[in-house]
Amino acid sequence: MRALIVGCGYVGLPLGAALVKKGHEVFGLRRSPSAASELKNAGIQPLMADITCPETLTALPRSWDWVVNTVSAGGGGLPAYRQAYLEGTRNLMAWLKEQPPKKYVYTSSTGVYGQTDGSAVKEESPTVPAAETGRVLVETERVLIQAFREHRFPVVILRVAGIYGPGRGHWFQQFLKNEARIEGRGERLLNMVHRDDVAGIIVECLESAHSGSVYNVVDDEPITQWRYFHWLADTLGRHLPPAGGEVEPDRKRGLTNKKVLNRRLKMELGYQFKYPTFREGLTVEIQRLEETGQLDSSAGE
């Protein structure tokens, strides 16, 4: 297959490498020309464009079997979210209109679920986030699902939890930097997934998911903040982070508390996680940090 990964970054690079290994012809799209060597090293052919500027897309080849959109707004604010996700998606769809791919995978986020009561959340659960950024993602999903309903646009939507893996993971990084705080009694649930499983699930979706499907992409063990930090403190021989009192939800991100379920992913796609929980994934990452001398064993003692 001829595959295009739009926003070929943290998830896109191992995804592209996995597709290359399977014999596919893979292109990766980024804004920065400096990304070209990184892409080439993974066997991915680089393309430069900015999906928020449709005129930069016009010169690119348009015949693709598979398109994956893993563009991220990074740490940007609400305008960056609107541009990268909503306008970026509209621009890509307009660009692909004449020659739609056979499959289009979009990495949305579990941020579309606004639940705050610790309830279990399936793909059919309401998507009414309080956070403005979450509402942008809901709107982006709506645009894609409408295109599927009206024109059979072959989209698969993945609602991805907090990604961790080599060098990444919000809570883990906070813990390592001694900047973590336990909110209240630490009862809020964290939903996570390893980068390599996100890449593996995208491959599975390209190969066998039905168009119009929506999947939660989260590992087997949503965990309370307290238990997560407790495991880290035990494993690394460090103190628990201090309790930081109640945290006010900020208007941008909101503060949700929910247990996101992955049953559909496992039952329909038969996906088997490489890292079923953060314990397996972080054990490998901690080993990597130790072996490369990046873990300060005296910190936090």
Ligand SMILES: NC(=O)c1ccc[n+]([C@@H]2O[C@H](COP(=O)([O-])OP(=O)(O)OC[C@H]3O[C@@H](n4cnc5c(N)ncnc54)[C@H](OP(=O)(O)O)[C@@H]3O)[C@@H](O)[C@H]2O)c1
């Ligand atoms: N990180 C998480 O915890 C999390 C949680 C839920 C969902 N997700 C979603 O999962 C997906 C993959 O995340 P990731 O961590 O792999 O993302 P990432 O590496 O932060 O970003 C992907 C790439 O997008 C490119 N990009 C950004 N804006 C672009 C634009 N306007 N046009 C073209 N390329 C652009 C960036 O490269 P250049 O700067 O070179 O363009 C970057 O390398 C994203 O869609 C993200 O929203 C992430």
